Amino acid sequence: MIQPVAYAEGSNDTTETINNPPITSTVTRERYSQYIEGTESDHYKGEVIRLDDLNDVATDALDTYQGEDVIFIDQDQTGNLTVTVPETAYYIIGFDYKIAGDNVLPTQLEMTVNGELPYYEMQNLVFENGWQNPLEIPLDKYGNEIIPQPIKYDEWQFKYIIDSGYRTSLPLLVKLTRGENELALTISEGNLLIKSVELRGQLDVPSYEKQDITGNNYIEIEAANALYLRNNSAIRANASYNVNLIPYSSDKRVLNHIDPDSFKTPGDEIIYQVDVPEAGYYQLGINYQQRSKADFPVFMNIRINDTLQHDLLKDHPFFYQNQYKHVTLTDASDEPLTVYLEEGLNTVSFQISIEPIKKALEEIEQLTREIQSLSLELTNLVGPDVDRFRDIDVNDYIPGVFDLMTSWADRMDAVYSEMRSYNPSGGEVGAFSGLRVAEEQLRSLVSEPRKLARRKGELATGTNSVTAYLGNLMQEINDNGIGIDRFYFYQEDVEIPKSASWLERTWGSVKRFINTFGEQDYDVSNVNEENLQVWVNRPRQYVEIMQRLIDETFTAETGVRVDLSMMPDQNKLILANAAGEAPDVALGVNYALPFEIGIRGALQDLSQLEGYEEVASDFSPGMLVPATIRDGVYALPDTMNFWVMFYREDILSDMGLPIPETIDEVRSYLPELQRLGMNFFYPTAGMPGMKIFAGTMPLIYQNGGQLYGDTIHRTMLNDNQAIEGVRLLTELFTIYNVPYDVPSFYQQFRDGSIPIGISDYYMYNLILNAAPEIRNVWNIALIPGIENQAGEVERWSTGGAESNLMFKDTGKTDEAWAFMKWWASAETQVAFGNTLQTTYGPEYMWNTANLTAYQELPWANDHKAVILEQAEWIAEVPRVPGSYMLERELSNAYNAIVLDGDNLRTAIDLASKRVNRETERKLEEFGFMVDGQIVDPYPNPELSIRD
Template sequence: LGSIYIEAFINFPDYSQYLNENQAPDSSGVLIEIEAELPSYKNDTSVRPVNSRSIEVTPYDTYRLLLNTFGGESWKRSGSTVYYEFSVPEDGMYCISLRALQNTRKNFSVFRRITINDTVLFEQLNEVPFDYSTDWQNIPLGGDTPYKIFLKKGVNTLGIEANNSPYYMPIEKIKKVLLDINTLSLEIKKLTGNQVDPYKEWVISDYIPDLKERLIAIADDLRVDKEVLAEINAIDGSQEIQTYQMAIDNIMFLAQDPDKVPIHLNRFSEGSGSAAQLLGNLLPLLESQPLALDKVYIHSPDTSPEETKVPFYLSMMEGIKRFINSFKPDPYQSIRAGADELEVWVNRPRQLVDLLQMMTDESFTADTGIRVKFSIMPDESKLVLANAANIQPDVALGVSTNVPYELAIRNALKDLRSYEDFDSFIQIYSPGSFLSYIINDSVYAVPETQDFWATFYRKDILNSLGIPIPKTWNEVIEILPELQRYGMNFNTPLSSGSGTKGYLLTAPYIFNQGAELYSEDGFSTGLGSDEAITAIKFMTDSFTIYGMPLTTSSFYNSFRYGSLPIGISNVETYIKLVTAAPEINGLWGLDLYPATVLPDGTQNRYATGSAQASIMFANTDKPEEGWKFLKWWMSTNTQVDFQQQLILNFGMEYLWFSANMEAFTYLPIPQEHKDVIVQQWQWLQEPVKLPGSYMEERELSNTWNKIVFDAVNPRVAIDSSIIIINREITRKMEEFGYLQNGVKVKEFKIPTIETVEEWMANAK
């Protein structure tokens, strides 16, 4: 930062005033055509060229996908600007036309701010509208009477900036109204508690005398903004205007009889059709300003660009050609890597694979001479099939955490700990992240990305209710009655998902009570211990006694609209809140996973955190090259570069939570959030896998379901599951050669966090 200047605001001149101040002859015969997908520079790297198969755009190819347009959905954030440099042959007046398409927001106008040489020349260029259209159009700035703009001979720069300022008032008003709705809803809940009986009569106006006036004031605010939108978007039928009207109708319905508001909160602040949710969904739509460009024209007033019209028969012929061509083999598709290439399959979207290929070519291959070929793996079950057919890759990335063990136990994976520098390499990881990849003293995968479980809480709601942030499960139980009195609750991971509760959700309860999943030798379950029984009992009592929600269809939505103002969730919720809930920015926070307090005062916060891993196959003929690649890929420099490139190219929606804890500290998220996540990762503990462990995972879920839904005695449910688990572990141990006729013939070592920490401490 060099200097900061504070200057008086100067109004932009009107177009007529601009013409009077810039008297110059019209240029003649000039037509400069610029391909929009080739800007000179831009201020937002996530705005990028995109492909269009329309025959109306250039360049166009019948058989190949070309990056032939610019922007679209990637160019929607207000302030994102693209610049085009061009040269004119002489001083004079010129016109500017854009070949544009806005087909994503029906009956809605998006806006762009136009600058010439970093200056807005007159007021009308501040907010240039682009209306909805299904076809590409040449749109001159100024419409039917194009603006004449004075340009000096030589190089000039055109800036086109996404601009949502025409919607500034509605955007700010929605944020205010949502806070008003939330405040009023809390006031009502403080009076009515958790009473939603439709036959119970309330005289709520005795306690909130101005309730009707406040509802009408909210509706009046929305009406003013609706009129602003209607004035901007003259065409009827806009989804945004209809959403406004639905929210107004809900609020006016409540204003007719304020005493019935408590039984109609589903139309006010709760539920998918409530005024709060309608407005919350509308907010990002108003902030978003998507527009696609094909060409930019700088031309003389007497030389307009010709409109491209494609005959129907030509469009039909192109479709037929592409259809016939679809039966031909793809000349760009190579099934296998070359003999001198390391083959890597990646279980991630194409844009991430393309970025990874580019980074590898520019850095890893350039430094080591090892060529790497990446292929997209749309279904990771193909790894098992490929291994059976002996066509597996050398390395696979983005593999789900449950896959490495199943391959490793069948001798399909390379033992990465066989490399001398493995123990020193893993210093960048949380020790507990390796436990599900270890068999005896061998490690068959390295973590690639990492999840976290933490407490999300709404600052505004909890402060209003005077409820503290719980640090332990005992404190969670203490605040539950107060939350439930207002129709709210505390969300747990067990409340979400399907009927099957996997280890990711159930194992932390076992760990935090000091129990073990298995016996010391690994040949039977550990669920029969007193600690494990205590853990399972608390896991079920949370729902049967303390009334935590059995099912939560979407914690993100419930948290956003205040019905679940606190709860435990993970990365998925975090990214949604950061990128898709602007109305509660600054109103929520993160804290550690609640601690389980043991009788001796020990506090445990163990939680799972697995996401994806990287593996190397045992049959690779390039083991040294593969290990060098894995070390390069998970190194701090590479991970930092990759996560920064993802955000720069695709936005914050692509936050990359690297398992490399050093690299994670460079992620551009608030420091207070980063501190909580790093601290929680100190408690990361993955469940150990062993032959037959899937049965324990399944039976632990079945036990929870039996106790919670069927009211089975916990001891009976656990004892029944122990028999099933031990029988399956014994069967699988015999299958893999650890037991023979019920007699132990080979030891099975259960890995622990201390095991991995010892490896790290003794690394050479």
């Protein structure tokens, strides 16, 4: 058995280090809940301080907007405001604000008070745009209602400063000292116009007192069609064939409920204007569905005329309901609660809240940090890999470690028990099952103390670790989807709606089933031959937006009518062409597919059509390579799958590591990363089967290598520069111990075990929208490359995603080309990208291949700058006869070298022979070679791109 050495003696208090881990220290800044604890007696209780005259707010950001004095703070600027208060106390601060221009994303900012950041939440505040629907709901050509494009609200809005994660239902308090105080607002995204400033004590929420109700008024509001305003453009109505919803149709899509997949994020708010015939007290009923949290409620704040009338409207629970059901809001005694409405117009809002579980979230975050810290301590002790025959008593080296782990399990149990109190039955809570699994795994580790060193990966590494369960739980907790059909205010002498009976539901299902035998929307068989036929390899929500844009702009301008159809299977396009059933144009097909169709003479050479050069100039030249066949180009790029480097700012900063520019710098970082149990991610580690070109090509190209020469007759894979590129790639795994198999870089990036690596657009979208626990502590950079003789770092990468093509046999070449040019144009791509993201939410990011359009899309500006620069280094591998074999054999060589330990040159020579043999066979098949002799040289299309 290994004996304890100076490691344990030199540690004054290892458990204290674990409880306060040095890594990710930026996250451990004092939280608001700690800042505000015990300060109730010091809250400001005086009159509201309203500063409408901005001359009273000494500031260096004064400006004018539409004839009014305003404070204007643009992106990457700081506006300093000086406010005067009568006493030292805790205040809430609010602004009348607007966001100038066409910004879609919320404005993000940091606020310091008298030069200091009071607490963690102040480093990321958000001010949202308001959004409204057009007056009329648009219809598609089949008579279905479709989701309208949101319209930005252009009036001034008021908002108190609040946590961007909306973990508190009330505004954030800040301590100000008597006299002048300086507030510094630094904008990291967007801009902000401020018309006035308000300071006051915390908002009062009275205790509930039941009131008598008299009258017979009934006021019903359809949630989908009466929506007045929301603070998230993605909150939307949707259609469901459900007899419990109004309106209802068995044969047409009608918007009849607030989509729970859109109304789900803490802070999401929907606002209605309700006309009330008579002032008085009312009961409140709602027809809703909540199936995002099993055995656990979704909470909402219900404000009437911008006020929480009583504490039962604050964080009101809406329990799990798999189907839509009418429910009247009740008090603790299960009696209907009462609310007061004024005569005339009242505003009523529903806002997703998570304040009741705020402490639980903070405890889970703290536990995650502590467990990660222990995982690092264990790796420092025993190294990244542990021999299963070594017997190590970890407690000798980290005294008290098992008591500490037991305390973590106890803390998890306490959180889980608290969450059970929200389950009406008092039973298990499915929504927090991940917490129970994490607790049981910790207790299992404690039960086998001598196996802890070998099982240390179960703490914080991989998809089945304790921290992975906690991280997934954090993600799931932020999904609070609730669907709302209608709500209604009513008095005593009124009959309220009831849910549909079993018979009504069954009859509705039967009618719907019968209607499925008719013509289907956007089906390839449901077309008008006189119109341009376009097949789209995308879901319905994309197609609906595209069809609307086509009808409103392209058809209106050209007179050309277009039928969009959802593509049944892109791989059947070749068969459809052979059968004479191919469309005129196909959109969104895999970028490698145009070659397979074009080499068989089925596609139109777009480079011969008028205006091609102008259209092509908007794309990275390397994106055109896969669709280049000899001297022709047979497809246009549609989307771009960019590759960038992801890194955890918090971890690299605490380690003192700058962003690496080259692979050599990455290799120099690896010993320090690995000493702490961390590592680097290279894309091939995320490719469990074949290593595609996106993983194997970059280092070959960055090293000056090529995969083909002037023609494709022979591969250049065994050229010295290509071999050196393969050596650099494989040595990352064979010598530098970069992991060669990473099931989820996303997960390990979140938990910090792999805080840096190279990945693509899909990882970007995932981290941006599905990793709330590391928001603001990660970033992207150009991928590290290889410095050439001129001192320039070459950063070549792939970028292909989807492409658009035209079939050669179309009888409408001019119309089809006009349509393709229109769709590829920057104006159309910006319109589509903006509409898609504002309508369906931030996860529906349009990764257009049009670089001119991409600059205008609603993505974070600093990220766009990185992606646009990396796009200059896109150099797709050409798709040519036999190139599939090159991709396969390069993958086989990689596996042979990394996994089997084969000699590099032997593996590459074998791969080259197989590639050349298959290339010759395909050249024979397509007539470029006859009896082993080249009769028609096939040029390498990549050469002009990299010259």
